[in-house]
Amino acid sequence: MGEKSETQPQLRSLSRAATEIPFSGIRRFFDIAASMQDAISLGVGEPDFVTPWNIREAAIYSIEKGQTSYTSNYGLIELRRAISRHVEQLYGVHYAPESEILVTVGVSEGLDLAARAILDPGDEVLVPEPCYVSYKPCIALAGGVPVGIPGSGETGFKVTAEQFAQALTPRTKAILLGYPSNPTGATLQRDEMQKIVDLASAHGLYIISDEIYDRLTYDQKHVCASSCRGARERTIYLNGFSKAYAMTGWRAGYICAPEEILRTLMKIHSYTMLCAPIASQKAALEAAMRGEGPVLEMVHQYNQRRRFIVEGFNTMGLQCRLPDGAFYAFPSIKQTGLTSAQFAERLLFEERVAVVPGDAFGTGGEGYVRCSYANSIERIEQALERIERFVKKIL
Ligand SMILES: Cc1ncc(COP(=O)(O)O)c(C=O)c1O
Known part of the structure; x- marks a missing residue:
C-alpha cells in the first residue's frame, strides 16, 4: 500500500x-x-x-483605514490620473487615464503583457544587446523569437536604426528599446530615437519601450519614445516606481498605450493578475503626487x-x-x-x-x-x- x-x-x-x-x-x-x-x-x-517616509506612510494609512480590497483591473483611477499628469508634464504626451493607462505589478509584468499581447508563435522582436536579462526570456515565453542586435563598447553601446533595418524580416513584429540601458547606462539622443521610430513606422512595427530608468539621467534630458514623431500610435510605454522612488519591493508599475492596444494587454492582466496590490497603488499615488x-x-x-x-x-x-x-x-x-x-x-x-x-x-x-x-x-x-x-x- x-x-x-x-x-x-x-x-x-x-x-x-x-x-x-x-x-x-x-x-x-x-x-x-x-x-x-x-x-x-x-x-x-x-x-x-x-x-521615502511619506510614501510608506500613505500605504500604512490605507491599511489602517481597512483598504484591503481588489481595485479596478486598470488600477485606482486617482493613480492613473496622477500617472497621466506626470507623463504629460515630463514628456508632453497625453494618455487618457480611463482607457490608455494600466497599473501593473512592476515593469516586469508590463514586459510580459506586451510580449504576450502582440506576439504569435515565431514572430520576431529586435532587441539591442547587451540588455536587461528579462527581455529575451519574456519574448521566448510568449512564443516569440528574440533577435539580438549587438551594441559595442566602441559606439557607446548604442544600436542604430541602420542595424535594426538590416535585421528586419517578414516576421519582425516589434522593436524593444530599453534606454537608459541596464547594464550599459547608454541613452539615445532624440534624433537617434526618431530614426528608429521612423523605421518602425515604415514597416508597421510596434515599439515596446522600457523607460524604468527615465528619471536617472545625468547630463541630458531623457527622450521618451512616445514623444517622437509618429511613435505614440505604435508604442507600448512601460514605466514604474521601483528605481526612481526606491520602491522595488512594492511591485508598482504602469503601461501607457493607445486604447486599441491597451485593451488587449488589460484583458491578459485581468485574467492573470487581476490588479496590482492596493497598498502599493496607494504608495505609488503618493510617489506620483509628492515624490519629486x-x-x-x-x-x-x-x-x-x-x-x-x-x-x-x-x-x-x-x-x-x-x-x-x-x-x-x-x-x-x-x-x-x-x-x-x-x-x-x-x-x-x-x-x-x-x-x-x-x-x-x-x-x-x-x-x-x-x-x-x-x-x-x-x-x-x-x-x-x-x-x-x-x-x-x-x-
Ligand atoms: C531595465 C529594467 N526593466 C525592468 C526592471 C524590472 O522593474 P520592476 O521592478 O518595475 O518590475 C528592471 C529591474 O532591474 C530593469 O533593470
Missing part, C-alpha cells in the same frame, strides 16, 4: 519553452556574496535608499557616485565610459585577459566583491562587468580598493 506501482507512467515533461530558457546569470553571484562575511555587492540592481523632492535628491547622490566609481576604474586602468543614465558602470576588463565570468568569480572569491559578468546580458557584454553604484560612497571606495588590488595581481 502506498508504494509506487511499477507500471505507473513517467510524469510528463514540463513546458519546452520554460525549460529551454536559461536561469539568469545574475543571481548566482548575489547568492554566493550573501553567504560570505564582509562581501561588498556591486551586483544588485536596486537602490540602496529605502522608500526625494527623486531629485537621490539622483544628485547617484550622480556623485557615478563620477566617483568611473574615475576609480579609469585610474586603475580599467577603461570605463561615463554612463549617461541608470546606476551602473560597465568597465572593460579585456586587458586582464580573463573572461567576464572568470573575472567576476575570481574577484568574488579572492577579494569578496560581487559584480555581474557582462555576458549575462547577451552579445556585446563579454569583456565587461556590470557594477551598480547604488551603494554608499564609502562602500564604493572600499570595493574600488579591493578591485584595484585584484587587478594589480593580474596585470
Whole structure:
C-alpha cells in the first residue's frame, strides 16, 4: 500500500519553452556574496535608499483605514490620473487615464503583457544587446523569437536604426528599446530615437519601450519614445516606481498605450493578475503626487557616485565610459585577459566583491562587468580598493 506501482507512467515533461530558457546569470553571484562575511555587492540592481517616509506612510494609512480590497483591473483611477499628469508634464504626451493607462505589478509584468499581447508563435522582436536579462526570456515565453542586435563598447553601446533595418524580416513584429540601458547606462539622443521610430513606422512595427530608468539621467534630458514623431500610435510605454522612488519591493508599475492596444494587454492582466496590490497603488499615488523632492535628491547622490566609481576604474586602468543614465558602470576588463565570468568569480572569491559578468546580458557584454553604484560612497571606495588590488595581481 502506498508504494509506487511499477507500471505507473513517467510524469510528463514540463513546458519546452520554460525549460529551454536559461536561469539568469545574475543571481548566482548575489547568492554566493550573501553567504560570505564582509562581501561588498556591486551586483544588485536596486537602490540602496529605502522608500521615502511619506510614501510608506500613505500605504500604512490605507491599511489602517481597512483598504484591503481588489481595485479596478486598470488600477485606482486617482493613480492613473496622477500617472497621466506626470507623463504629460515630463514628456508632453497625453494618455487618457480611463482607457490608455494600466497599473501593473512592476515593469516586469508590463514586459510580459506586451510580449504576450502582440506576439504569435515565431514572430520576431529586435532587441539591442547587451540588455536587461528579462527581455529575451519574456519574448521566448510568449512564443516569440528574440533577435539580438549587438551594441559595442566602441559606439557607446548604442544600436542604430541602420542595424535594426538590416535585421528586419517578414516576421519582425516589434522593436524593444530599453534606454537608459541596464547594464550599459547608454541613452539615445532624440534624433537617434526618431530614426528608429521612423523605421518602425515604415514597416508597421510596434515599439515596446522600457523607460524604468527615465528619471536617472545625468547630463541630458531623457527622450521618451512616445514623444517622437509618429511613435505614440505604435508604442507600448512601460514605466514604474521601483528605481526612481526606491520602491522595488512594492511591485508598482504602469503601461501607457493607445486604447486599441491597451485593451488587449488589460484583458491578459485581468485574467492573470487581476490588479496590482492596493497598498502599493496607494504608495505609488503618493510617489506620483509628492515624490519629486526625494527623486531629485537621490539622483544628485547617484550622480556623485557615478563620477566617483568611473574615475576609480579609469585610474586603475580599467577603461570605463561615463554612463549617461541608470546606476551602473560597465568597465572593460579585456586587458586582464580573463573572461567576464572568470573575472567576476575570481574577484568574488579572492577579494569578496560581487559584480555581474557582462555576458549575462547577451552579445556585446563579454569583456565587461556590470557594477551598480547604488551603494554608499564609502562602500564604493572600499570595493574600488579591493578591485584595484585584484587587478594589480593580474596585470
Ligand atoms: C531595465 C529594467 N526593466 C525592468 C526592471 C524590472 O522593474 P520592476 O521592478 O518595475 O518590475 C528592471 C529591474 O532591474 C530593469 O533593470
